[in-house]
Amino acid sequence: MKAMAVGEFGGPDKLTLHTLPVPTVDAGEVLIRIEIAGVGIWDAMEREGDLVYNKVHFPRVLGGECAGTIAAVGDGVERFAVGDHVYAQSFMNDKGGSYAQYVVVSEKTVAPMPDGLDMLMAGGLPIAGATALRNLEALETGDQTKLMLWGASGGVGHVALQLARRMGASVFAIASGTDGVELAKQLGADEAVDGRSDDVVQRARAFAPDGFDAALVLVGGDEIQSTLSLVRQGGIITFPNGVMPEPKAPDGVELKKVDGFADPMLFERLNRLVSIGEFQVRIAQTFPLEEAAQAQSAMKKHYLGKIVLRVSGE
DSSP states (O other), X not given: OEEEEESSSXXXXXXXXXXXXXXXXXXXXXXXXXXXXXXXXXXHHHHHTSOXXXXXXXXXXXXXXXXXXXXXXXXXXXXXXXXXXXXXXXXXXXXXXXXXXXXXXXXXXXXXXXTTOOHHHHTTOHHHHHHHHHHHHHTTOOTTOEEEXXXXXXXXXXXXXXXXXXXXXXXXXXXXXXXXXXXXXXXXXXXXXXXXXXXXXXXXXXXXXXXEEEEEEOSOOHHHHHHHXXXXXXXXXXXXXXXXXXXXXXXXXXEEXXXXXXOHHHHHHHHHHHTTSOOOOOEEEEEEGGGHHHHHHHTTSOOOSEEEEEXXXX
């Protein structure tokens, strides 16, 4: 199979095209023929050697998420059959990542493709959706929750915004740029502001004069801290691993770090929410598999939603 892998840790130039054996399928695993692979900041961190989670061996195939078709199933797998359309996490996967024509993963990190999503959008959902939903559940999001959402136009944020609305929350979305604000409004934010404007705190206070019940922080920056003082006593603030600097909670407010590792029950809840109605996984840019290094470089520029790779067929 074709795969984009590193022969040693380093810069984007270390990520090159390889021809590698298709991984073997063991019990409890599935083989996925990949159509779309998501690109995330964690991929660049792994490429540089800053995110090492297992025994290091090269070539090391990058990529933490994908969508495609089941090509084979291992012993004991009953949830999936050859030909099923699925999306999956391949993050921290011992048999390699998703920057490849095939990936083998545990069936526990795989989900049926939800109604209403095509393969392109599904390829950007596995990590963003799992991270968004785990954080929203940790925030006890429900009817009448007043939620402050920092990073509302990013890969995780724009998914979290839609899920939060479906869970009953009123969302004060803080996005990046005028285009980010427009996207947040389009996706159902009750109010959306540019995080670089000088009236964020005033508008947040007007939105929730009695304080926010919850805040989900998906981006770093000193300006974020001043808004978190608006979370009421007894409220909750969450953020995923990788947000730097990490937010601080005011006295009387709980702070939780919540990551987006998948399991079948989480993906089942995610699919149920996604399938309620029209749902958008905003794809900012697509690159061919061979341009994975350029895709990672594109993450350093302003964009909305997700960047993905189109993986060629056999």
